[in-house]
Amino acid sequence: MKIRLILVALFSMACMSAFSLDKEDKDRVVNAKVQDIENMLSVAKQQMNKPYSPGSRGPESFDGAGLAAFAYGELGVNLPMSEAEMMAKGKKIKKAKKLEEGDIVFFNVNNETVVTIVDKMKDDDSFDLIYVSKEHGVTVGSSAYPPFAGNFKSAVRITSDKELKKIRKEHKKAVKEAEKKQKEIEKAEKKAAKAQKEAEKAQRKLEKANKKLSKAQSK
Numbered sequence: 001m002k003i004r005l006i007l008v009a010l011f012s013m014a015c016m017s018a019f020s021l022d023k024e025d026k027d028r029v030v031n032a033k034v035q036d037i038e039n040m041l042s043v044a045k046q047q048m049n050k051p052y053s054p055g056s057r058g059p060e061s062f063d064g065a066g067l068a069a070f071a072y073g074e075l076g077v078n079l080p081m082s083e084a085e086m087m088a089k090g091k092k093i094k095k096a097k098k099l100e101e102g103d104i105v106f107f108n109v110n111n112e113t114v115v116t117i118v119d120k121m122k123d124d125d126s127f128d129l130i131y132v133s134k135e136h137g138v139t140v141g142s143s144a145y146p147p148f149a150g151n152f153k154s155a156v157r158i159t160s161d162k163e164l165k166k167i168r169k170e171h172k173k174a175v176k177e178a179e180k181k182q183k184e185i186e187k188a189e190k191k192a193a194k195a196q197k198e199a200e201k202a203q204r205k206l207e208k209a210n211k212k213l214s215k216a217q218s219k
Contacts, residue, residue, distance in 0.1 A: 021077060021158075021159055021163070021167070024078065025076060025077050025078055026167050026171075028076035028077070028078070029075065029076035029077065029164060029167050029168070030076070030167065030168060030171045031076070032074065032075055032076030033074060034074040034075045034076075035075075035164070036161050036164060037075075037100075037101055037102035037159075037160065037161050037164075038101070039075075040071050040072065040074060040075045040102060041071070041101060041102060041117065041119055041130070043070075043071045043074045044067060044068075044070075044071040044117055044119075044130045044138075045119070045130060045140070047059070047062065047067060047070070047071075047138045048137075048138050048139065048140075049136070049137050049138060049139070050062060050137050050138045051137040052132050052133060052134045052135075052137050053066075055081075057069050057070050057073075057081075058070040061137075062132050062137075062138060063115075063132055064114055064115030064116065064131055064132045065081045065082070065083075065086075065115045066081065066132075067115075067117070067130070067131075067132050067138060068086075068104050068115055068117055069081060071117065072158060075159070075164075077158060077159060079158065083106055083113055083115070083154070086104060086156050086158070087154065087156050089156070089158060090104075090156040090157050090158040090159070091156065091157045092154065092155070092156055093155040093156060093157055094155075096125050096126075096127070096143065096152055096155075097125040099118050099121060099127060099155060100118065100121065100157065100160065101118055101119065101120060101121060102117065102118060102157075102158070102159075102160070103117075103118045103155055103156065103157045103158075104116070104117055104118075104155065104156050104157075104158065105117075105118060105127075105129065105143070105152070105153075105154075105155040106153040106154045106155065107147070107148050107151045107152060107153055108151050108153045109147045109148070109151055110147070113153065114131060114147075114148075115131065115132075116129040116130065116131040116141075116148070117129060117130045117131070119140065122144075124144070126142060126143045126144035127142070127143050128140060128141070128142055128143075129141055129142065129143060129148070
């Protein structure tokens, strides 16, 4: 129990640095089955052809935001469903050429916001994307072709492999520091217990001497 409390405290301090993810996300990232962006995208593509359903986060059906939330959930990140909340959680990317795999891109298609996930960047700054079509369900497309070409609205980077690795590194460091602190505590407790025993032994000797003195004085 002590080592867990120490670990929580140390890891919380480590998490108060430059990451965009909150502490709860970081705790989940450490133990997540999916460890990087590439595998998170694989999770998204494994949902291929599952039907569209508004507001659904899966696993049987999805909408665009729900698919992104589901895939990032496997990575350990709790992704909100609205565009505004996603933008607030991550880092805004203003230009398509600055995008990376795993970024979430919003397109304005027929006056509706379509949520997509960047799957693969191309040399011409276009990219393949994963999204949810009302007609075909979970599918793939390209930013260079309809309905996405010319309809870029905004984009956000929720996390990156660099950040994920740093989170795990900080966690390992916190674990080691917690173990070190725990050993120091146990050593101090043993020392205190030994001192207590010595004090009790000294007390018994004193009591024995006092008894002898009292007996001698009574004669």
